[in-house]
Amino acid sequence: MTPAPTNAAVRVLLFASYAERLGLESIDVSLPLPATVGGVIDRVRELPGGSDLPPRPLCALNLAHVSLDAPVAAGDEIAVLPPLAGG
Amino acid sequence: MTPAPTNAAVRVLLFASYAERLGLESIDVSLPLPATVGGVIDRVRELPGGSDLPPRPLCALNLAHVSLDAPVAAGDEIAVLPPLAGG
């Protein structure tokens, strides 16, 4: 008997134009582990306006840039970052 | 009959360590034309302390850098520049 997959709750933050398109700045997502940042973003895509996100958006995990294949754990903070425009 | 060579008076300025070595800041040199900056410097070398000048010092003619083969004319101001140390 394989163990039932663990479900993990993560928080997803949206900013600037992405927050406007989805009308949300923060979403709590629960999904079975193992999962990646890309998998979390795919869940965000299912929300109204979510299909406007680019195929591979810039992402951060716990305040650091990561690639979409980075694994996530319960309690992680994932951010979907529109094109940066500092300076 | 070839014309007698014209003599030209030029002023030579010395600075910083070169002025200290020769004990002079300004020398009036008279020499036959045509002549070059290098030729003027060779006259300065004959003065006491003049042999301390490097074989090919940095030179300026009328407030602009020049090479030693630049021709001089009467009234020119020639400067013998120790290694520059600005900034």
Place this chain on the structure above:
Amino acid sequence: MKLLSSDPLDLAGLMASVQSPARGGVACFLGAVRDHHAGRQVLRLRYSAYEPMAEAELARIVAETESRWPVAVALRHRVGRLEVGDAAIAAVAAAPHRDEAFAACRYLVEEAKRRVPVWKQEFYADGSVEWVDPTGGAQPVPMEPV
């Protein structure tokens, strides 16, 4: 220390914070709001940030720069409402020699622009407002943690 600031950036203060008798070369950069962008007249703008990450990223850039060159550096980014001419970013690098000061200052600015999660909303003379996309809509290149 807060590296994101909603107050005007103080370049003189940043310079004083990194200068020392041993560091004779000080290179600095100030990026100010321009009055035009892509042919449109800009009246003012608003920077927003993912603040905790922006602070962390700015601090990482400072630490990387100081470990890579023998320099003391200061880096600040402004958030909130800015008028034309206001400084959005200030970077200062002080080093014993100018090569290092210039290289470190340049690194601070390039990395801040590339990595700090800050977004800019431009307010134009025609009344419109837009989020600026410096990539022109290109597919983002994923950034690995540095």
Place this chain on the structure above:
Amino acid sequence: MKLLSSDPLDLAGLMASVQSPARGGVACFLGAVRDHHAGRQVLRLRYSAYEPMAEAELARIVAETESRWPVAVALRHRVGRLEVGDAAIAAVAAAPHRDEAFAACRYLVEEAKRRVPVWKQEFYADGSVEWVDPTGGAQPVPMEPV
């Protein structure tokens, strides 16, 4: 305008003189007197200049820089007695974009060091005084008029 100055250099004033709403990038450099040179403790120094040529050369460097990049620049060199920490040279370049501002600022500093007839006498803690030769006594390379 005097580009050689016996008064302290005013970086803020120089920056203000070149900034404009169209020039968002301002790069600057300050070269200050260090407390050590070649392992010896420096107390202070004295810059002397071939003044009319130094003024002319600084002005030529400014003109070249402004013709080579779309920038407004300011350049000053100090003469006379300087203490440790005092700025000997200040260079500022303002441009619409940072690449040009950095390149122009760097050019100002490199060309000033290479071409402006200024000499430096260092006063050391042991009481000795020396003219500084940055070339280490190498044969000078003749400079053609630019």
